[in-house]
Amino acid sequence: MNAPFPISVIVPAWNDFQDLEKCLMALSRQTARDRMEVVVSLDGGDPLPARLEPLTDKVVSGDHAGPAAARNRGFRNSAGDYVLFTDSDCVPAADWAEEMTAVLESGADAVKGVYTGGGRKLIQRLAQIEFLERYSLLKRNPDVDMVDTYSAGYRREALEASGGFDESFPFPDHEDVDLSYRMASMGFIMRFAPRAGVSHSHRDSWIAYFRMKYGRGRWRTKVLRRYPRKTGSDSYTPACMMLQIALCALLPAMILLLAVSPVPFASWSALFLLSTIPLAAKTLRHDPVLLPLVPLFSFWRGCALSSGLLRGIFGPDKEAE
Numbered sequence: 001m002n003a004p005f006p007i008s009v010i011v012p013a014w015n016d017f018q019d020l021e022k023c024l025m026a027l028s029r030q031t032a033r034d035r036m037e038v039v040v041s042l043d044g045g046d047p048l049p050a051r052l053e054p055l056t057d058k059v060v061s062g063d064h065a066g067p068a069a070a071r072n073r074g075f076r077n078s079a080g081d082y083v084l085f086t087d088s089d090c091v092p093a094a095d096w097a098e099e100m101t102a103v104l105e106s107g108a109d110a111v112k113g114v115y116t117g118g119g120r121k122l123i124q125r126l127a128q129i130e131f132l133e134r135y136s137l138l139k140r141n142p143d144v145d146m147v148d149t150y151s152a153g154y155r156r157e158a159l160e161a162s163g164g165f166d167e168s169f170p171f172p173d174h175e176d177v178d179l180s181y182r183m184a185s186m187g188f189i190m191r192f193a194p195r196a197g198v199s200h201s202h203r204d205s206w207i208a209y210f211r212m213k214y215g216r217g218r219w220r221t222k223v224l225r226r227y228p229r230k231t232g233s234d235s236y237t238p239a240c241m242m243l244q245i246a247l248c249a250l251l252p253a254m255i256l257l258l259a260v261s262p263v264p265f266a267s268w269s270a271l272f273l274l275s276t277i278p279l280a281a282k283t284l285r286h287d288p289v290l291l292p293l294v295p296l297f298s299f300w301r302g303c304a305l306s307s308g309l310l311r312g313i314f315g316p317d318k319e320a321e
Contacts (some may be wrong), residue, residue: 005035005036005079006035006081007036007082007097007261008039008075008083009039009086009097010039010084011040011086011087011088012071012085012087013040013041013045014044019088019089020040020089021051023091023092024038025055026092026094027082027097029094030095030096031094031097037078037079038057038058039059039075039077039113040052040058040074041059041071043053043069043070044061044065045064047061047276052231060073060074060321062090067149067172068204075136079180079320082154082156084100084101084152084153085152086151086152087149087150087172090151090198090199090200091199091200092197093198093240096113096197096198099193099195100151104155108188109158110153110155110159110190111193111196112138112147112151112200113150113151113196114159114194114196115131115151117199118137119204122290123202123203123209123297124203126290126297127202127203127279128232129282130279133238133278134236136282137235138192138194138236138239144190145181145234145313146180146190146236146317147176147179147180147183147190151193151196152176157217162182162186162188169222171215174222174223175220177220181226181227182227182232209300209304210300210303210304211304213301217245217306217311218311218312220308221312221313235307240275240276240278243275244275244301245302250268276295279294
């Protein structure tokens with residue numbers, strides 16, 4: 001390798017320096033630290049505190065334009081042949097960079113890691129089970145079509161050829177999905193690294209979780225307009241979740257039909273409960289105490305995603321176009 005550091009780790013940040021410090025401390029303990037540079041890309045906001053400077057190899061900054069712009073700025077000011085990304089509120093395991101790079105060295109153009117934990121509140125534990133269900137899907141195929149940036153890696157040539165992240169996404173939402181689908185359409189090889197883990201604090205309230213999923217639905221419409229073939233056919237979204245989104249969108253009609261007959265609503269309820277079985281099975285295996293909450297969690301998630309999708313489709317939102 002020609003680069004002085006064959007691995008570059010890019011961390012976008014915007015003012016949350018307490019979490020960033022934990023992230024940088026974890027990166028300083030990487031088993032591959034002698035082969036990597038750590039680049040903090042500030043998305044506007046305050047300058048990097050002096051106490052954190054020894055934990056970085058380079059700091060770049062620019063106007064506040066969102067994490068897509070910050071990631072692009074970071075990787076374009078880095079030197080590594082392999083470019084890894086994590087978020088400022090993530091804490092990578094000690095072998096994270098080594099595991100990610102091993103997959104890239106084996107021939108992949110991009111690699112996706114995992115969340116190893118998300119917090120102890122009920123909603124955080126349920127969200128982590130949701131991720132575990134998604135990871136089970138990814139393990140079924142040698143190649144994937146989704147690399148999200150809390151634990152992501154790319155060969156530099158592939159990242160540059162794909163154009164990097166689309167900076168028209170101003171929020172941390174679906175800019176990585178857009179890049180993933182673009183790379184897949186270009187024929188790049190993306191693989192899953194289930195041992196490349198970062199810990200994270202998932203949304204810690206039901207309202208915060210709903211808002212996050214609403215945003216996921218809203219911004220997904222922008223991506224699906226570009227890649228309509230991915231509607232209902234990616235490697236990362238469980239079929240039962242897609243069914244739940246559709247059912248939640250139909251719920252108002254089912255309620256109105258109660259005035260005519262209870263049968264449609266009863267059928268809707270039965271189908272929705274059946275759709276929660278895969279997530280319930282995963283919950284039973286990993287966190288059985290949460291089992292009674294699975295239907296409520298699935299309904300809450302389905303309502304948030306369907307509402308966001310409807311907003312993205314029909315709402316007068318210029319940013320989502």
